[in-house]
Amino acid sequence: MNNAVPNPTPTDWNGQIMQKRIASRYAAERRFKAMGFMAVALSTLFLAFLLFTMLGQGLRGFQRTEVAVDFDFPALTSGASAASISGANADASLNSMDIPGVVDLAISQQYGDQGATLLTSAAAANVRQMLADNPNLITGKQRLWLPAESRIDIAYKRSGEANAEKTVAALADKEALRTGFNWTFLTGADATDPSAVGIWAAFKGSLMTMAITLLLAFPIGVFAALYLEEYASKNKLTDMIEVSINNLAAVPSIIFGLLGLAVFLTLFGMPRSSALVGGLTLALMTMPVIVIAGRNAVKSVPPSIREAALGIGASPVQVVFHHVLPLALPGILTGTIIGMARALGETAPLLMIGMRAFIPSAPQGFTDAATALPVQIYLWSDEVNQGFVEKTSAAIIILLIFLLGMNALAIYLRNRFETRW
């Protein structure tokens, strides 16, 4: 026995080979841990980079460059009085005043022939609004700050075309340029001129679409969840419903758009690109999410509650609607908010049903042509004009604020109201 073959694996813990072996195993351990850390760090960095890029570009979209224009109103409007543009027929008299002509005249008197190219297309509307708000302006000489045209805007904020840069330098010398908050962006609608666009129309379209989606998906989703969890007997039909719901939850969203196009638009002849059809399509997409979240919430209500209610004589429907549903509601609401956030950010199905039209004013009803915030982002991202870049990012900031807000609300609700039995 004393001439045994040396053991191929060392067992002497203090031996050099063993120490080396242990060191290399520990090194592998450290490498693996570092790889894991790198993975998390990379994902976080990507997110930070994305948000930072959007913020960096988008914040400029909330600002606009304004040009000082001197209006000699008595001369320009042949002496219209403050009284004539206030009171009951203010609108009519403002309409008869040819304000675009007045603005053109004023600016070409001040800046020469190229003056008319300095202002955005919405400038005349701005002047009209100022006069309507404060009729006394019309009695004297005024210096008004009007939004600049997109190329000037870009050149003033960062660097733009050579021509525009030259104009900006000249204007800046005269102190005729300043930066102001772009209210039009929050209150306006789509336009061909990037300095005159706003997101209110798209936002309203999104709100109307979401209203229809919530109105349909929430009751249907909750009812389906209650039926499947509480009443459904185990049979073929129930199996089919379950398979359908699981499948619908994973179907690509663009397929729902195709369904909306084929069924709602072509078969039922509903109005194209309306908030109604958009809401219906997104409701079909959101419903399975609510059903799945709802079933989990209902499942987590302990059976003792049902038995206690049944024991004091409640009917099965009363058990569910008086006891199980209120207790499951926080969970259901969390799932609903997450589903609605997903629907709010959804673009592809809305493109399919034609919500990509140019919408120059906010929709007034559910059957009017409308667009939605994410679709507006997509449309602006396709524009060649450089001025749309910051507007797209600014719209993205607003969309992200809403989505993150909704998700935060869902997490808050979950932590605040979730009961663990």
Place this chain on the structure above:
Amino acid sequence: MTGTALLFLVLGLGLVGWIVGRARAAAFVRAAKGGPRGQVNSLPSYHGWFVAVCAVVPAVIFMFIWQSVSPALVTNMVLSAPAASGLPQDGFARAAILSEARSIAMGLQSTAFQTQSEKLVPLYKDALSYYQMLGLAGTLLLLFAGGAFAFTRLKPDFRARNKVERLVMLGLLLASLIAIITTIGIFASLIFESWRFFSMVSPFEFLFGTNWNPKSVITPGADNGYGAIPLFWGTIFIGAIIAMLVAIPLGLMSAIFLTQYASSNVRKWMKPILEILAGVPTVVYGYFAALTVAPAIRDFAVMLGVSNAASDNALAAGIVMGVMIIPLVSSMSDDSIAAVPNAMRDGSLAMGATKSETIKQVLLPAALPGVVGGILLAVSRAIGETMIVVMAAGYTANLSANPFDTITTVTVQIVALLTGDQDFGSPHTLAAFALGLALFVTTFFLNYVALRVVKRYREAYE
């Protein structure tokens, strides 16, 4: 009166019905007071609900049917009038005139572009108001008839609760059936439109052709440019290869780090951050990919010496899509690693294995089915993703494995085919449905397999 106003009127009257029914039942209860207990079968509010449901439900159903039927009736009435006899026989011109007259009559349009439609406006106005009145009368009649019927049924021993509960159960069942109806609707519409497409273009060309350059006029027997192989390849290349090369390592390693190494404090902060990645809308990812990532990759490729790198390259779309998928892979891996019994992990650690050896040789093999299921779900999510590829990948079909090339996908082409101003029956529109069918079948299959794998694996440890 608009549909919305009518709906509110009906609901308001339903509320009145509820109050009346409840008051009636409350009177029963008062009358029964002093008598033997239990004379009134149901609580007063159930009587109220019974009246309200009997009044509102038939009226609302009638309203919706009327909404969909009345346009055709209106058109018929207009056409039967003598003034409409001079209309052109050609279907298209006729429809244009009719729709113009209709929108003027409804106040959507102020001036007529066609002289003939102006004549029809008063006819349309008459017909519209006639049928609207008819619809209103029918709705209200049904409402009051239903309400009155229900009201006469109310008696102290009427089993209102049982009736109402049966209706509630019916409502719950109908709500769950909507999921089946939607699935059937998706399947039927895709199959039907694809059938129409394949009656024009041979399925053989579609499935095996390598030339994608869709023509709007179909010549039977010739190559019409509907070979979808480049699209299928592009979808697989971007969604299942590039995106997964990003998402699988990052997602899996994130899950391992967060569950096995990170302190609970780090985990508490990092998990929501990863979830934010999943909550960012795809249009934002698309914009980011097109505006920031794609130009950077093109410059990088040019630096490497790839001179023909496209600005809408496949790599940018794939990488950004992979980042979008990270949270999905991570949370699925997280679940399946957590499901491995602790005894296995403890056993391995007790034998002297380091943490990473335990993870690599015990936990991951045990969790593999769940991880694979998660990856299959991620692939299905990636190939169905639309906005990132629409905005960042190209529109030219290209059978190429060069990640710096422009490559198109199925979803991009669906969007491209449907955004022109084509008529619904055109081969372009129908081809989009055929592509949609291919996508639907593939994702359905992937999801089915993934869920089966995950489920069977869960059972193995429970």
